[in-house]
Amino acid sequence: MSGGTSYWAGAAAEERVAEHYARCGAAIAERRWRGRGGEIDVIARDGDRLIFVEVKASRTHARAAERVSPRQIARLHAAAGEFMAGEPRGADTEARFDVALVDGTGRVEVRENVFL
Numbered sequence: 001m002s003g004g005t006s007y008w009a010g011a012a013a014e015e016r017v018a019e020h021y022a023r024c025g026a027a028i029a030e031r032r033w034r035g036r037g038g039e040i041d042v043i044a045r046d047g048d049r050l051i052f053v054e055v056k057a058s059r060t061h062a063r064a065a066e067r068v069s070p071r072q073i074a075r076l077h078a079a080a081g082e083f084m085a086g087e088p089r090g091a092d093t094e095a096r097f098d099v100a101l102v103d104g105t106g107r108v109e110v111r112e113n114v115f116l
Contacts, residue, residue, distance in 0.1 A: 013057035013102040014041050020100070020108045026051060030083075037078025042100070049094040050087070052080045054115070057102040061109045064101040073115050 018028050026044035033040045042053040054076055058064035080095060087093045097115035102108055 009057060010055070012106075014055050016102055016106055016108050017053060017055050017100040017110075018042050018044075020110065021051070021053070033079070033083060035079045035082035037080075037082050038072075038075030040076060040079050040083065043083065048089075049096065050080075050084065051096050051098055052076060052083075052115075053098045053100050053110075055100045055102065059104040061101040061103050061107075064103065065099070065111075068099055076115060 014031060018031060021042065021044040022028060026046045028042065029045050029050070030040070030043040033043055040052050041055040042051075044051040044053065054068060054072060056064040056067045058067060076097065080097070081091065084091055084093045084095065096113045098110055098112050099114050100108055100110045
């Protein structure tokens with residue numbers, strides 16, 4: 001996939017994931033939020049809890065899951081810490097880390113609380 005095609009495919013996957021969380025009652029706080037520690041694809045609010053979401057897309061959910069690297073997880077944690085520093089409760093803000101997998105048909109599978 002070329003850079004431009006990959007960008008648009010990623011953006012479409014993130015849109016599907018944001019729609020999924022909104023349908024489940026979460027408010028989308030940020031998309032493609034960037035801090036010094038890295039980028040977070042989607043940040044949702046479920047009441048007082050923040051949900052930090054890493055979005056991965058591929059032909060199958062299994063292939064998408066294989067694309068999550070330890071380095072990305074570390075960057076996600078660093079960026080989430082930066083984001084939470086701006087919250088009223090700071091690091092005491094309740095949070096969870098999800099991975100959202102999008103297959104070639106656009107079907108979304110969310111694995112909750114996977115990055116402890």
